[in-house]
Amino acid sequence: MLEFWPDLGKYAGAVTSAYVVSLILLFGLILQSWVAGRKVKRELDRAERRVGTK
Amino acid sequence: MPSIRPMSIWTYANPKRFMQASGWLLPYATVAAAACVLTGLVWGFFFTPDDYKQGSTVKIIFLHVPSALMAINVWLMMLVTSLIWLIRRHHVSALAAKAAAPIGVTMTLIALATGAIWGQPMWGTYWAWDPRLTSFLILFLFYLGYMALWAAIEDQDTAADLTSVLCLVGSVFALLSRYAVNFWNQGLHQGTSVPVATGNRTVDDTFFVPLAISMIGFGLLFVALVLLRIRTEIRARRLGALLARERRLADRPASAPTPASRSTHA
Numbered sequence: 191m192l193e194f195w196p197d198l199g200k201y202a203g204a205v206t207s208a209y210v211v212s213l214i215l216l217f218g219l220i221l222q223s224w225v226a227g228r229k230v231k232r233e234l235d236r237a238e239r240r241v242g243t244k
Numbered sequence: 245m246p247s248i249r250p251m252s253i254w255t256y257a258n259p260k261r262f263m264q265a266s267g268w269l270l271p272y273a274t275v276a277a278a279a280c281v282l283t284g285l286v287w288g289f290f291f292t293p294d295d296y297k298q299g300s301t302v303k304i305i306f307l308h309v310p311s312a313l314m315a316i317n318v319w320l321m322m323l324v325t326s327l328i329w330l331i332r333r334h335h336v337s338a339l340a341a342k343a344a345a346p347i348g349v350t351m352t353l354i355a356l357a358t359g360a361i362w363g364q365p366m367w368g369t370y371w372a373w374d375p376r377l378t379s380f381l382i383l384f385l386f387y388l389g390y391m392a393l394w395a396a397i398e399d400q401d402t403a404a405d406l407t408s409v410l411c412l413v414g415s416v417f418a419l420l421s422r423y424a425v426n427f428w429n430q431g432l433h434q435g436t437s438v439p440v441a442t443g444n445r446t447v448d449d450t451f452f453v454p455l456a457i458s459m460i461g462f463g464l465l466f467v468a469l470v471l472l473r474i475r476t477e478i479r480a481r482r483l484g485a486l487l488a489r490e491r492r493l494a495d496r497p498a499s500a501p502t503p504a505s506r507s508t509h510a
């Protein structure tokens with residue numbers, strides 16, 4: 191695995207941290223969107239069953 | 245699988261139609277976004293050489309440029325949907341603007357963070373009060389203000405009205421952050437590396453191909469996420485309406501006639 195890792199030289203810290211920060215933010219956004227979507231769908235299904243529209 | 249026939253765009257202002265069409269489109273957009281983002285970033289990080297001037301920091305371009313592009317374009321998309329709300333009062337368009345804002349703020353934050361991380365070794369500073377950087381920071385604050393305004397107002401139509409006006413004002417900074425380098429010939433930030441209009445790009449093909457894939461990927465990621473989030477907003481609004489109806493029924497005195505019994509008496 192490490193054989194594929196590029197030699198980033200003296201800027202390794204900067205490049206790696208840029209990727210780590212960005213990927214954390216992107217995954218956080220995707221996860222939050224997905225979890226919120228699932229939660230609202232589950233609650234809506236429950237409410238629709240309660241009021242008898244489903 | 246439901247077939248999607250070409251129809252007027254206003255057809256999708258109907259929440260039911262929108263849910264049907266977006267439910268069909270979402271899996272394709274998600275797969276395409278994942279494929280392009282992964283290809284662009286893996287290619288950019290692992291398989292591009294160092295730049296003769298910037299060294300390995302050139303690899304940050306594959307995150308910085310697509311996120312900065314999306315930060316501005318998401319706000320412009322919000323401007324269009326806000327105008328549609330103000331003019332035609334389609335709820336789906338107001339919800340589309342609301343759903344897009346968290347994506348835009350994340351893209352702006354990525355652009356600011358990667359720019360700062362790149363700036364330290366290249367410019368010798370994380371931050372400078374350069375026209376483009378400053379207008380980008382203001383755009384970020386506008387995103388936060390926009391989301392805070394939606395959260396602060398209970399009545400959704402009033403919130404949509406006020407946030408639409410805020411979006412119109414913020415558009416000045418979205419455009420300013422795009423063209424700041426042209427307006428003020430000063431500051432540290434260089435001009436656009438990939439000018440779509442003129443095609444006179446300053447990026448070598450070695451970097452341009454993965455960059456283009458990454459830009460397409462970020463665009464598709466936005467489409468997938470905004471569809472997902474609009475669907476959530478539509479469901480949340482329906483949930484709110486059902487809960488309000490339940491509360492009204494629960495608050496009604498036991499002796500009061502139900503809508504069904506009232507119609508029987510009539």
